Structure formats: C-alpha cells, structure tokens
Amino acid sequence: MDPKTAEEYNHETKYFDADQSPDGRHSSTGDALATDHGADTDLRRSLSTRHLTMIALGSSIGMGLWLGSGTSLINGGPAGIFLGYLLSGAMIWSVAHSIGEMAVMYPLPSAFVQWTGKFVDPAAAFALGWAYWFSFCITIANELAAANTILSFWTDVVPIAAWITIFWVVIILVNVGAVTVFGEVEVVCSTIKFSWIFVVIISLIVVSAGGGPHQDAVGFRYWNATPFTHGFKGFLTVMPTCIFAMAGSENSGLVAAETANPRKSVPRAVGSIWIRLSLFYLLGSLMVTITVSPFDEDLFGGEGTNASPFVVAYRNAGIPVLAHMMNAVILLSVISCGSISGYAGARTTMGLAFLGMAPKQLKTADKTGRPWYGLVPTLVLGGGLAYLNVDHSGAEVFGWFSNLTSLFTLFGWGMICLCHLRFRRAWALQGRDKADLPWRSWTYPYTAWFGLIMCIVLIIVQFYLAIWPLGGPYGDPETFFANYVSVILILVLYIGAKCYYRGRRWVDLSTVDLDNGRRFYVDEADKEKGAKKGFKGVAQKAVGAIFN
Template identity: 75%
Template sequence: MGENKYPLVAEPISRSPEIEHGNIFDTLDHGADSELQRSLSTRHITMIALGSSIGMGLWLGSGTSLTNGGPAAIFIGYLLSGSMIWSVTHSIGEMAVMYPLPSAYVQWAGKFVCPSMAFALGWAYWISYWITIANELQGVVTVLSFWTDKVPVAVWITVFWIVIILINVGAVTVFGEIEVVCSLIKFGWIFVVIISMIVISAGGAPTGDAIGFRYWNQTGGFTNGFKGFLSVMPTCIFAMSGSENCGLVAAETANPRKSVPKAVGSIWLRLSLFYILGSLMITICVSPYDENLFGGSGTNASPFVIAYRNAGIPVLAHIMNAIIFLSVVSTGSISCYAGARTLMGLAQLGMAPKRFAKADKTGRPWYGIVPTLIIGGGLAYLNVNNSGAEVFTWFSDLTSLFTLFCWGSICLSHIRFRLAWKTQGRSVDELPWKSWTYPYAAWWGLAWCIILLVVEFYLSVWPLGESSSAKTFFANYVSVVAIVVLYLGARLYYRGPWWVDISKIDLDFGRRFYTDAQDMEKKEDDLVKKAVKSIFT
C-alpha cells in the first residue's frame, strides 16, 4: 500500500483484547486519546455553548446591519441564520458524543468526506479564529471610545491582548470558569434588555415617547431593498460564528454523552433570546438612520447603547456598554482556545507539524496557543490606521465565509456519517445520542450554506453602495479563494478518490466508548427528573 498519508481514514485500528471479545465498556477512550485533559464539566460546556458566540457581531455589528438593511432585513437575517446554526448544532451533537476529538469538525470531515476537505477546513478555520481575535480586539477599542477617546488605539489593543493571553495561559479549568461567569452575565442581562426595551417602545422611558413600530413603518422594513437584506447576512453569520465550539469543547469533557446533548438542547434559548428577540428590540427602539450607529458619522456606538441613551436612561447605557466590553473580550478568548485545538487536531491528522499535537501536563497546547495569539493580536493593529467600522466589515465578511464553509462541512459530515453507519449494517439504536432532526436539519443547513456562499459572491462582484472592482471583490471574497487553493493543494497531495468510501470507514476509530457507570449515571439523572416532575404534577 505504501506510506499512508492519512491514517485516520485508511488504516483499521488495532483493537484491544477486551474489544475483540465484545467487552467494549472496559475501554472508555479507545482511539480518542490526546494530551488534552478531560477537566471540563457539563456546566462548562452548557454555558460556553450558551454564551460563546455572543460578542461584537450582535452587540455592535447589528448597527451596520440596521443601517444597510433595515429593521425587517436584520430580523429576517437572524431568523434564517438561527435556523442554520440550530441545524448545525444538532449535527454536531450526534458526532461529538460519538467522536469527541480535538478539532472535531476537521477530523469528522476527513473521516467521512475526504482528506482534502479536512485539510482545507482545518487551516481555513484556524485563519478565521485569529481574524476573530483581531476583530474582537478592535471591537474593544470601539466600545471603550464611548467613554473616552483620549487613550491611543494601540494602547487599548495591547492591554486587552494581554488579558486574552492571561486567560488562555492559565489552566483549562480557569478558562472554563471565566467563560461560565461571562456567559451567566450575558445570559442574565438579555432579560433586562428585552423587558426594558419593550417598556421604552411603549413610552415608559423618561422621554415619554411611544415608539412602537415607527421605524418599521417609516422604512417599510427595508432601507436598501433586497440587496440591502442580502448585505446583512454576513454580519448575522459572523454574529453566530463560534456556536459550533461546543464540538471542540467535547474533547475536554468527562462525559460528552451527558454534556453535549444539554448544550445542543439549549441552543433554542440562545437563538430566541439573544438574536431573534434582541434584534427585534433594537429595530423598534433605534432608527436605522441614527448617525451614532456603529459605522455612522457620530459616536459609533452599539444600537443597544443608543437605545438607552435616546430614551434618557444613561445608567443603562453605561451598563450595556460594560456588558458589551465583557462579551467582546470573552469571545476573543474563546477564539484563541478554539484556534489552538484546531491546530492540535490538524497535527493529529498529520496535516500540521507533530509538535502542534503536544500539550503540557495540565492540558495546555502551547504550540497552538502561541501562534494563534501572536497572529490574531498583531492583526488587530490594522485598526490603528483605519476606522473600526471598516475593519469590522472586512473582518466579518472574511470570517462569515469561513463559517459557512465550516457549517456546511459539519452538515455534510453528519449526512455521510449516518450513510456510513447504515451502509455498514449498524442500527441507529447503537448511537449514544440521536438527533430527532435528522436528516432534514442537516440538509437544510448544508443547502443554505451553499446558497449564501453564492450570495456572497454576488455581493462581492456588485457590492452595496460601491462600484464593482477587483480590489473590492478580493477584499470581500478572498476567504473562498483561500479555501479553494487549500483544497486543490491538498487534492494534489492526497490524490485518490474525491470521496472516502463509506463502506470502508472504520467507524470505531476515534470513537468514545462509554462505561456501565456512565449508563447508571444517566439512569439516575432520569430517575431524579421523573421524581421532581411527579412532585409538581
């Protein structure tokens, strides 16, 4: 056969005697081992899943979307992108419970689609993580400028770059606890936002102005027609990027079968509260023509902050700005975590230098953390000579394209995984956790990822408010160019068929097997739930 360039797919695993004789429960982590420590709990993964993607995209980017698309455009945009990430997380759930691997979706793509897809996805997504770090750092500058513009931009970037470094160089449990606290604050505050903005809209603010749906009526819902609606989609996708990180965190949890389904089950709460209701609140409280919106000629503040300030409630405006600041730093920290694990997964596949697969005794993958932080932080200094809105638009467009590629590959991997499972004669009942949405959600997510990649091509050729140019096209669509180059380069190296032969995939390689004790734990949880339910019914 010659040298195997991609062992995860081509070679069968060497099974232990216990597995050969059918006692698979004696080997908990067979095939899924790495130097990461499984020190994160269900609480960590659930809260990270709830709050990991709540950052600059929602709190600040919604301002540019409101201006470019209008109230109806941003609301529909979040509905559509929300349905996509809901579909994607259900695909993640099934595979993350079965295969909780570092750089999870990269390894799933290699296992079920092809090595070239895994190579392109892994490196492209690592690029998107350090772009996100840079974007969140420049977001910190925008947030802090609401209070003062006397501190040089480079100083703010440096200070909070160091903060993100400190969060990630600590133990994994320290990172987990920090993210839990940040997620709790963000999750709790959204209730305040929704209730207070309903009161503002009804005329209960100090200004006494009943707004209702005035701005919807003034604009007809759209400020720039259908093209304006299409232009808000990159920001909506960027705002929700990072929701897939629960698949990465699964590799460092003690019991993914318990943790991952809870994280997936909570996705509807985040989508409905944070994005859908949150975006609706700003469409009824803030005019799309307000000059102070992010990207405008005024203060360049978050639409949530503007809503409170215009309503005559400066205290809530300042608290809101502080929450946004916390969210931006938190999202930057998670991006470093995910980027380092992506490099580790690539190294395990032989697609990156072997040293990237190394971690210290506490589970910190230093060879992945350091380059991710250095490149991401260095790129943030682009904001020194450019406006925050310009940098945000550029970075969010690039990241949204990488995100669409990732989401599409996750859905495709899930479809191929189920097909392989069926082709090899295995029962669906053998899966540790089954998503009730299959196959409809997986196909829905994949189809919309493809459609929106085409839409982004259209907007890159004929951008909103600009004339067509090669510079604009490559600035907005260079992510896809990078993906194509990476994929074709990998195709030349790996050669072979375009698709992995699903009949030959070793479905036990990289799989997590669960112990009888964990089965008992699950049964005990179910009994407790039934007992509690019986008390109140």
C-alpha cells in the same frame, strides 16, 4: 509533517479493552466510559456539563451581535435585520444537531476538521482546518478592534494601540491558565451576558412603550416607516454580519474533547441553543428595531460616535446609567469571544496534527492540558492583525473581518452537515443499527440537508455581493478580493492538498473504520451489573484463599 490518507488514519490507532479506559481505569462520571479507541490525547477532560452548556450559550455572543447589529440595521432596516437573524438562527440550530450527534460519538480535539478527514476527504479536511484556524485568528483581531470602539464611548484619550495591547494581554492570560480556569472564566462571562439580556428585553420594551424619561412611545414606528432600507439587496447584505454574529456556536463540538462525559454534556448544550437563539438574537435584534432608527448617525457603521445600537437606544431614551452598563457588558462579551477563539484555534491545529496535516509537535500539550505549540501562534497572529484598526476605522475593519469570517463559517457549517450525512450513510452501509448510536438527533436528515444547502446558497450570495456590493463600486477588483478572498484561499488550500494527497475524490464509506476515534459508553445498568460481577469474583477468590 507526516501526511496520511483517510484509510491510513483510520487504521493506525491502538485500541483498548472494552472494559477499560486508555489508562486502565473506569470512568466514574455518569455513563461509564468503556474505551476511547483512539480519541485519547494530551488534553485533560476537566470540563463539566456546566462548562459546556454555558460555553454553548454564550461563546458566540460578542461584537457581531452587540455592535454589528448597528451596521445591519443601517443596511437592511428593521425587517431586514430580524429576518437575517431568523434565517441564520435556523441554520445554526440545524448545524448544532449535526454537531451533537457527531461530538458524542467522536469527541476529537478539532472535531469537524477530523470528522471531515474521516468521512469526506483528507484534502477537504486540510482546507477546512487551516481556513478555520485563520478564521479564529481573525475573530481575535476583530474582537480586540471592537474593544477600542467600545471604549471610545467613554474616552478618546488613550491611543488605539494601547487598548488593543491591554486586552490582548487579558486574552493571553485567560488562555495560558489551566483549562479549568478558562472554563470558569467563560461560565462567569456567559452568566453575565445571559442575565443581562433579560434586562435589555424588559427595559427596551418599556422604553418602546413610552415608559422612559422622554416618554416617547416608539412602538413599531420604524417598522412601519422603513422596514427595508435598501430593499432585497440590503437584506442580503445583512446576512454576512448575522452569520459572523453566530460564528463560534460550533465551538461546543471542540470543547466536547475536554469534557468528562460528552454523552450527557453535548445533548444538553444542543438542547439549550434555542434559548440563545430566541433570547439573544431574535428578541435582542427586535428590541433594537423598535427603539432605534436605522438612520441614526451614531450607530456603529454610521457617521457619528459609532456606538452599539443597544447603547444608542438607552442614550436616546435618556437613561445614561443603563447605557454605561450596556457598554460594560459589551466590553466583557468581546473579550470573552476573543478568548474562546484562542482556545478553539489551538485545538484546531492539534486536530490537524493528528491528521498528519500539521507538525507533529502540535499534538502535544503540557500536564495541565495546554497545547502550547498551537496556542502561541494563534494568539500572536490574532493580536497582530488587530493593529490594522490603528490606521482604519473600526467599522471598516469590522466589514473586512466579518466578511472573511462569515465565508469561513459557512464552509465550516456546510462541512459539518455533510460529515453528518456521510457518517450516517457509512453507518448504514456497514450494516450497523442506528439504535446503537449513543445519541441520535431527532431532526435527521432534514436539518442536515437544510444546513448544507443554505450554506451553499449563501456562499453564492456573497459572490454576488462581492461583485455588486451595496452602494458600489460595481466590479471593483479590490472590493471583490476584500470580500471574497476567503473562498479563494479555501480553493487554493483544497486544490494544493488534493494534488498532494491524490487518491479517491471521496472517502470510501464502506471501508471507513467507524470505531477509530470513537468514545464508547456503558449504561448505568450495565455498570451496576459489572460491579456486582466484580464483587462476586473478589468474594470467590477470598473464599478460595481461606480454604486452600
């Protein structure tokens, strides 16, 4: 490895002429790409606005929502789970606006990891990058473990290890194909999930109103009876699962490095996030609370079949066809989430390599844009961890992994908001006009501060829950480390990196090279003007050749 300070990283990249892309050609997509100024990598910009928008819509819809909602309903009750998703949704909406502004300006392979090294601190970037990489591996394992729980609804004949192996291979095949193959698979999966949620909302409203075969009008019976099953602590316990359910929403920042025109693609993805938040999480969780009792023993995390609350809702209503279809969509969702975690993990290691915080081989990708050196260890470790489910219940493994991932996610979301705040501060310090930004978030700085503060508060809340967990035991070291080891790992990585890199506590914003890693754009009007100028020059040369 070749460690670099932020200053060294910001000044060592080759620049290109202002009217050329790195390979000497103009971009032909929408706004003309003028230059990357160091943002060019072995990755191929073969993903379109359609890919980025659909990945942003459906990338995080997996086990956390479809299965984890059962655990949240048991612990928090109907009001607890709904408020948990409402608060988590406000947080990721805030984070998404910070991602949007930064990803248009700096579409880098590991996005927020490299932004952290540039605007915050190299040691923080080291801790964030490796912690996030491990988080992606954990997510792969959790989604594979979920596949077994989902399939047990149909049969228990096939061994757990066999199911994990089968779907591990599926995730590997999706990732080892060309990037366009990955993009198309995610578009199909996201389209199915997005379409199915309308079926869920309409059908469960009908069921709640008494329109099902059993004609039992549930309404808001469970809200009136037990809005919170375990009081305020139960609501706090719901938060890690809600954060885990939304983890991965930030992946649109990673995908921006492989899109042809981030200036058009990223704002559309950010603008569509409210659809996912309202339809999937808020309305989806509301449908569960008005059709399923929080004391139903068949809920995931309960004593019965451990099925998804959506499946339980259809089965209790006497609609087995929709229960089976729901289970199939959930299976597709968890495999999709596992696949995109493999994609994101490989790109994170590439960004670390560009920061000099990982072996330089991780910078490379093959001619189709596949970063093999980062992809293989991500898929191997993620699949290997999934086999923990063989000796433990699916709900128990889910609890471990979701707590670990939610803390990593909170750290990542917080750093994204902090990077946004410091980027804007650097922009102002160096006398640049905010009107020159290729895309500006209309919510700045309020959402960036809100997201940062909420992430800090929830990390403290999870410390409280690690010592005093719902249902005890209180102060148990094993429980504490199982639930809070992520923070310990982050601190160890940060302190170790800080001792190694030394230097300033923070990056000096007055000296940050704001053009390094930046992608420049030319508006269509300027592009047409340049084309006319070029035609005029060619004509003059032709006339000169004739008369001379």
